[in-house]
Amino acid sequence: MSRFANLADKPKAKPKQEDQPSANGGAGGGPSSAISASPRSNSRVGRKAIAAYFSPEMSLAMHLCARKNGLSLQELMAEAFDDILRKYGESPIGG
Amino acid sequence: MTIIAIVSQKGGSGKTTLSVNLAAAAEATGAVALIIDTDPQATASQWGAWRSDKAPEVIDSAPPRIQAKVDAAKAQGATFIVIDTPPHADSAASRAVEVADLVLIPCRPSAFDLAAIKTTVSLVRLFDKPAYVVFTAGPPHAPRMYEEAAELVQGFGIEACPHMLPDRAIYRHASAAGASVIEFEPEGKAAVEIAMLHRWTIAHADMSTTAREGV
Numbered sequence: 633m634s635r636f637a638n639l640a641d642k643p644k645a646k647p648k649q650e651d652q653p654s655a656n657g658g659a660g661g662g663p664s665s666a667i668s669a670s671p672r673s674n675s676r677v678g679r680k681a682i683a684a685y686f687s688p689e690m691s692l693a694m695h696l697c698a699r700k701n702g703l704s705l706q707e708l709m710a711e712a713f714d715d716i717l718r719k720y721g722e723s724p725i726g727g
Numbered sequence: 728m729t730i731i732a733i734v735s736q737k738g739g740s741g742k743t744t745l746s747v748n749l750a751a752a753a754e755a756t757g758a759v760a761l762i763i764d765t766d767p768q769a770t771a772s773q774w775g776a777w778r779s780d781k782a783p784e785v786i787d788s789a790p791p792r793i794q795a796k797v798d799a800a801k802a803q804g805a806t807f808i809v810i811d812t813p814p815h816a817d818s819a820a821s822r823a824v825e826v827a828d829l830v831l832i833p834c835r836p837s838a839f840d841l842a843a844i845k846t847t848v849s850l851v852r853l854f855d856k857p858a859y860v861v862f863t864a865g866p867p868h869a870p871r872m873y874e875e876a877a878e879l880v881q882g883f884g885i886e887a888c889p890h891m892l893p894d895r896a897i898y899r900h901a902s903a904a905g906a907s908v909i910e911f912e913p914e915g916k917a918a919v920e921i922a923m924l925h926r927w928t929i930a931h932a933d934m935s936t937t938a939r940e941g942v
């Protein structure tokens with residue numbers, strides 16, 4: 633009956649189950665998804681998150697710069713961090 | 728096929744209400760409509776679940792997969808796609824604008840909300856997409872106020888859509904019932920307003936695609 637259900641990231645929750653926190657909820661990517669993500673990205677294993685707060689303009693500019701150059705935001709940040717390390721006379725780390 | 732992105736950096740501007748009702752209006756005219764929900768809060772998806780996935784259907788999507796989903800949906804027969812985006816989400820908003828034929832920016836007709844559309848305007852300019860502000864949740868009878876709001880919007884270098892969706896209780900009643908306003912009260916004012924907005928949207932989206940294909 634459902635025409636586009638195969639395109640969903642997460643298997644659709646039934647309305648009756650909405651109050652139950654589902655065991656696999658939030659992991660993303662069901663096995664039946666036509667276009668699915670891996671449950672947990674291996675690229676994060678053994679790595680640390682660096683987060684910071686900026687103006688909406690800065691956030692938008694960085695996302696667009698990444699998009700324009702075909703990079704992920706993370707790749708763009710890695711490049712920026714290496715540049716800044718060089719600027720202050722430190723060795724670049726390279727991601 | 729028509730692809731509409733609903734974008735606004737401000738929360739509570741009526742993005743999801745506009746998305747689901749616009750898609751329902753398209754469905755009512757015989758289109759195969761689909762809503763792509765990129766909001767992690769999944770409000771549109773919740774609406775879809777409440778109506779047991781009755782058309783127009785809602786699917787979720789992480790921002791990088793929007794394009795692939797649009798292509799797949801087109802292959803599966805979709806003719807009208809609405810992409811609902813979360814507030815403060817540059818990644819989802821930029822991907823949605825990138826694939827869209829037309830961008831609608833829902834906005835309350837208040838000074839605070841209008842000032843916040845500047846960022847969204849810069850985003851649509853970067854991708855060179857036709858975009859219009861749609862006034863939502865304002866008073867139904869206030870022509871002078873809408874005139875002033877439209878002038879303010881023009882000051883940001885963007886036009887306001889001549890059709891607005893004023894605040895009506897039926898939006899809350901319909902959403903709670905997992906329905907669109909057209910299904911809930913087909914002869915109601917809100918149903919007429921959304922049908923007019925849909926017709927206008929189709930005309931403007933077609934204009935933009937024809938212009939681009941003509942180049």
